[in-house]
Amino acid sequence: MFGSFLDILEECKENNTPFWETVCRDDCREEGISEEESLERMRAIWQAMVDSDRNYDEHLKSKSGLTGMNAAMVKNRREKEGNNTLCSEFESRIMERALRISESNACMKRIVAAPTAGSCGVVPAVLITMQEKFGFSDEKMIQALYVTAGIGGVIGERACLSGAEGGCQAEVGSASGMAAGAAVWLLGGSDLAIIHACAMALSGLMGLVCDPVAGLVEIPCVRRNVVGAANAVTAADMALAGLRSTIPPDQVVDAMKSVGRQLPESLRETGKGGLAATPAGREISRRLNEGSVGAEV
Amino acid sequence: MNVFDVVGPVMVGPSSSHTAGAVRIGLAARKLMGEEIKDAEILLHGSFLATGHGHGTDLALVAGLMGLAVDDERIRKSFLLAKRQGMSFRFGAIDLGDDVHPNSVKLVLESVSGKRLEVVASSVGGGRIWISRINGMKAGFSGEYHTLIVHNQDRPGCVANVTSMLHEKGVNSATMQVYRSGRGGHAVMVIECDDEVPRESLERLEQLDGVESVTYYSPA
Numbered sequence: 001m002f003g004s005f006l007d008i009l010e011e012c013k014e015n016n017t018p019f020w021e022t023v024c025r026d027d028c029r030e031e032g033i034s035e036e037e038s039l040e041r042m043r044a045i046w047q048a049m050v051d052s053d054r055n056y057d058e059h060l061k062s063k064s065g066l067t068g069m070n071a072a073m074v075k076n077r078r079e080k081e082g083n084n085t086l087c088s089e090f091e092s093r094i095m096e097r098a099l100r101i102s103e104s105n106a107c108m109k110r111i112v113a114a115p116t117a118g119s120c121g122v123v124p125a126v127l128i129t130m131q132e133k134f135g136f137s138d139e140k141m142i143q144a145l146y147v148t149a150g151i152g153g154v155i156g157e158r159a160c161l162s163g164a165e166g167g168c169q170a171e172v173g174s175a176s177g178m179a180a181g182a183a184v185w186l187l188g189g190s191d192l193a194i195i196h197a198c199a200m201a202l203s204g205l206m207g208l209v210c211d212p213v214a215g216l217v218e219i220p221c222v223r224r225n226v227v228g229a230a231n232a233v234t235a236a237d238m239a240l241a242g243l244r245s246t247i248p249p250d251q252v253v254d255a256m257k258s259v260g261r262q263l264p265e266s267l268r269e270t271g272k273g274g275l276a277a278t279p280a281g282r283e284i285s286r287r288l289n290e291g292s293v294g295a296e297v
Numbered sequence: 298m299n300v301f302d303v304v305g306p307v308m309v310g311p312s313s314s315h316t317a318g319a320v321r322i323g324l325a326a327r328k329l330m331g332e333e334i335k336d337a338e339i340l341l342h343g344s345f346l347a348t349g350h351g352h353g354t355d356l357a358l359v360a361g362l363m364g365l366a367v368d369d370e371r372i373r374k375s376f377l378l379a380k381r382q383g384m385s386f387r388f389g390a391i392d393l394g395d396d397v398h399p400n401s402v403k404l405v406l407e408s409v410s411g412k413r414l415e416v417v418a419s420s421v422g423g424g425r426i427w428i429s430r431i432n433g434m435k436a437g438f439s440g441e442y443h444t445l446i447v448h449n450q451d452r453p454g455c456v457a458n459v460t461s462m463l464h465e466k467g468v469n470s471a472t473m474q475v476y477r478s479g480r481g482g483h484a485v486m487v488i489e490c491d492d493e494v495p496r497e498s499l500e501r502l503e504q505l506d507g508v509e510s511v512t513y514y515s516p517a
Contacts, residue, residue: 001299001300024300031299041301042300042301045305048307048368062311063350063353064351105310106310107310108316108353110307110370111309112304112307113305113306113307113313113317113423113424114303115304117308117311117312117316118311118312120310145304148303149301149303150300152304153300153303156298156303161423162422164422165422178303214351215344215347215348215351216311217310217352218311271348288350
């Protein structure tokens with residue numbers, strides 16, 4: 001894994017390889033596997049992402065009963081209202097997909113943690129919807145996943161990728177940065193534009209706390225995946241328009257780490273602060289705790 | 298960390314630590330037992346106890362004990378599956394102390410042939426696990442490597458005997474830890490290896506003077 005975005009860019013320049021290949025080659029060297037082997041594994045990951053979207057069951061509710069059927073409602077409205085939704089059709093489909101995959105996660109269906117299970121809807125929502133709109137080949141999508149992995153790797157090395165350590169900015173925030181960079185790459189943006197899209201996405205969600213109601217990966221996690229995905233495409237469009245993060249991307253990641261450290265424990269996946277600590281949040285938690293561990297499903 | 302740690306694993310939700318990690322703990326305990334499990338007492342600690350039910354940690358632990366993989370969608374029906382296959386299980390609460398990770402569990406297991414095994418393990422984030430005790434003795438390992446756990450009497454030469462056997466077979470050690478109950482008492486060696494340890498070497502180790510038991514864990 002690379003310790004900085006600048007290291008990736010330097011190696012891209014030195015070897016004259018595209019962003020994705022720089023990440024792929026470096027990983028193969030470190031893991032002692034061939035490029036073919038790595039690509040084969042990434043193909044399986046891409047397939048699993050596509051399947052996690054396809055296999056959404058619109059009738060399923062999570063074990064707690066807190067989530068389910070959100071994506072179907074968004075789809076129904078889009079189909080009924082046509083062009084009258086506030087978001088464009090592309091954005092509406094991204095919203096629906098982020099919900100489909102996150103709800104599937106809450107309902108114990110198979111997903112790809114990217115970078116985590118709680119943030120699993122962001123990257124596939126952006127990538128699958130882009131493939132649908134622009135018609136990219138699967139090869140291209142697999143390459144885009146290396147871009148997301150390279151970005152996530154830098155965030156993991158310099159900061160962290162878990163809500164318990166860094167709050168939701170480290171999960172949905174990181175996923176958003178990963179998706180933003182991959183989106184720029186897919187549309188032919190420069191290596192510099194890739195990392196600046198990521199930096200703008202991270203900046204937009206900096207400080208986002210991890211405050212799951214009753215400690216479960218449902219409220220607000222499922223709908224925060226929508227925010228992460230929407231934030232990713234706006235950051236990508238800004239980067240493609242030539243906007244650059246005023247703060248260098250590596251320094252943005254460092255700031256995220258520092259913010260994560262300053263977050264109190266109650267806002268780092270303990271279910272004790274934020275939305276979890278509201279009267280309604282506490283009431284849900286109390287109600288759920290009455291159903292004991294190991295109870296029949 | 299590698300690219301597939303960032304984009305992956307493929308798993309059944311909702312939580313890498315509370316679901317995928319819990320499956321892996323069950324799987325690791327099953328491997329350590331080396332045969333089908335007949336009965337399991339599952340004692341939950343900390344966050345596993347507090348939010349485990351909603352995250353399906355209970356279903357995930359049972360699934361792992363039954364040998365289901367982290368991406369097996371039957372995890373959510375594991376209780377039913379266990380019932381069908383005749384594995385009994387029950388849940389309880391335990392306080393393993395402050396120095397134990399909040400996502401921890403103690404498993405008290407019995408196999409079909411009557412073998413008993415106690416495992417304390419934690420889910421330490423991103424689906425990675427840490428097995429900290431086996432049958433009451435300290436044993437820190439991740440389950441990502443071929444792992445050799447040797448219980449022996451605490452006396453000179455035991456460590457040398459084991460490591461020279463590994464050297465002879467060309468097995469490279471990645472990490473090594475040595476614990477003991479007290480000077481001259483019981484000791485445990487936990488060696489994580491890059492390569493597989495041949496079966497005949499394990500049998501030879503068991504014959505060595507001072508060695509009380511040899512447990513071998515293969516990640517594959």
